[in-house]
Amino acid sequence: xxxxxxxxxxxxxxxxxxxxxxxxxxxxxxxxxxxxxxxxxxxxxxxxxxxxxxxxxxxxxxxxxxxxxxxxxxxxxxxxxxxxxxxxxxxxxxxxxxxxxxxxxxxxxxxxxxxxxxxxxxxxxxxxxxxxxxxxxxxxxxxxxxxxxxxxxxxxxxxxxxxxxxxxxxxxxxxxxxxxxxxxxxxxxxxxxxxxxxxxxxxxxxxxxxxxxxxxxxxxxxxxxxxxxxxxxxxxxxxxxxxxxxxxxxxxxxxxxxxxxxxxxxxxxxxxxxxxxxxxxxxxxxxxxxxxxxxxxxxxxxxxxxxxxxxxxxxxxxxxxxxxxxxxxxxxxxxxxxxxxxxxxxxxxxxxxxxxxxxxxxxxxxxxxxxxxxxxxxxxxx
Amino acid sequence: xxxxxxxxxxxxxxxxxxxxxxxxxxxxxxxxxxxxxxxxxxxxxxxxxxxxxxxxxxxxxxxxxxxxxxxxx
Numbered sequence: 028x029x030x031x032x033x034x035x036x037x038x039x040x041x042x043x044x045x046x047x048x049x050x051x052x053x054x055x056x057x058x059x060x061x062x063x064x065x066x067x068x069x070x071x072x073x074x075x076x077x078x079x080x081x082x083x084x085x086x087x088x089x090x091x092x093x094x095x096x097x098x099x100x101x102x103x104x105x106x107x108x109x110x111x112x113x114x115x116x117x118x119x120x121x122x123x124x125x126x127x128x129x130x131x132x133x134x135x136x137x138x139x140x141x142x143x144x145x146x147x148x149x150x151x152x153x154x155x156x157x158x159x160x161x162x163x164x165x166x167x168x169x170x171x172x173x174x175x176x177x178x179x180x181x182x183x184x185x186x187x188x189x190x191x192x193x194x195x196x197x198x199x200x201x202x203x204x205x206x207x208x209x210x211x212x213x214x215x216x217x218x219x220x221x222x223x224x225x226x227x228x229x230x231x232x233x234x235x236x237x238x239x240x241x242x243x244x245x246x247x248x249x250x251x252x253x254x255x256x257x258x259x260x261x262x263x264x265x266x267x268x269x270x271x272x273x274x275x276x277x278x279x280x281x282x283x284x285x286x287x288x289x290x291x292x293x294x295x296x297x298x299x300x301x302x303x304x305x306x307x308x309x310x311x312x313x314x315x316x317x318x319x320x321x322x323x324x325x326x327x328x329x330x331x332x333x334x335x336x337x338x339x340x341x342x343x344x345x346x347x348x349x350x351x352x353x354x355x356x357x358x359x360x361x362x363x364x365x366x367x368x369x370x371x372x373x374x375x376x377x378x379x380x381x382x383x384x385x386x387x388x389x390x391x392x393x394x395x396x397x398x399x400x401x402x403x404x405x406x407x408x409x
Numbered sequence: 410x411x412x413x414x415x416x417x418x419x420x421x422x423x424x425x426x427x428x429x430x431x432x433x434x435x436x437x438x439x440x441x442x443x444x445x446x447x448x449x450x451x452x453x454x455x456x457x458x459x460x461x462x463x464x465x466x467x468x469x470x471x472x473x474x475x476x477x478x479x480x481x482x
Contacts, residue, residue, distance in 0.1 A: 270422055
């Protein structure tokens with residue numbers, strides 16, 4: 028079986044990730060921060076180490092400003108709903124995933140003004156189009172670091188410069204990029220970073236978080252929910268201290284143990300070598316697919332300008348049919364359709380048909396990519 | 410540790426951070442359940458050799474670790 032759906036969730040996970048989760052169940056098992064016994068403390072230590080590992084990965088100012096969530100969607104909702112108020116303007120792009128679009132559309136119903144910068148048909152954001160849209164009422168700019176449909180990478184540094192110039196806030200959705208391209212909250216001037224643990228960071232599902240930068244005033248960010256934290260137990264109100272202000276109820280500590288192991292694995296392998304491997308696979312895939320008659324490729328063609336995520340369509344063949352044939356006849360797993368990003372498909376001109384998305388990961392090989400190219404060739408020219 | 414000191418925290422995350430930072434700076438510390446006679450916001454406290462109280466205070470401040478109070482028991 029060839030797994031090429033790493034943009035949905037990465038597979039396989041490193042052995043170390045599975046071991047860390049198993050070890051947690053067998054050897055730790057406590058509830059972090061709830062009790063004073065050694066198993067509870069061991070669990071809290073794992074959780075703190077994971078916070079620190081994430082802060083180090085993204086050069087975040089403070090490990091306690093790493094808020095664990097269930098996934099990136101949860102983190103994005105946190106940032107948007109915690110900070111935006113009726114009457115505020117928020118700007119996003121036409122390449123966003125529904126993890127951003129749906130909460131923004133819901134906020135629009137509540138009186139928030141939503142503006143969407145149209146991107147080019149390869150998913151590229153023109154920086155002047157963004158700047159023209161910003162006004163003095165703009166509270167936040169929300170940008171997908173890289174598209175889950177085309178792999179197009181947003182120019183975060185240029186976006187951040189404009190955001191700062193207009194004294195507004197930048198929320199970056201790093202769902203597709205964390206663990207693949209370097210992210211530096213301090214030098215890139217990112218105010219809020221939402222990440223997921225189960226894609227590039229190679230952890231299990233049910234992990235993710237929001238990293239809060241120094242410019243966010245914590246009094247302005249309202250907790251989405253309230254509940255037990257293991258701290259301030261004598262009070263019936265949510266504590267003000269981080270991370271407890273924004274984390275409630277027992278955490279997914281087994282998942283976080285796995286996520287920590289995933290990050291450690293990436294650090295050993297180095298981000299540069301991971302990116303290099305994936306770019307090499309993407310280059311091979313793009314070159315091979317472009318030879319196929321009747322095939323349309325979306326997004327930037329140069330592998331260096333994008334993530335390995337690659338979308339295509341074939342003349343007259345339904346993408347679902349292609350997905351089914353790849354799965355059943357060629358043992359190749361990928362994703363077809365709209366990939367939870369209708370806006371992106373409108374932008375690249377594939378709505379409502381959708382695309383076939385091939386998303387290589389660190390464990391894929393050149394041989395596997397060649398097999399995919401052969402398979403798509405056979406489907407295109409029976 | 411016969412005469413020992415205890416640092417109380419608002420959150421267990423700060424306690425974990427203190428354990429790590431103080432340990433890395435050569436102090437012998439231990440996370441323990443918060444003594445009940447001390448009212449604390451957090452279930453775990455950090456125990457240390459009371460002679461090292463100046464160093465403990467120094468590192469807590471130097472590394473901006475949020476804590477509630479320091480006690481000698």
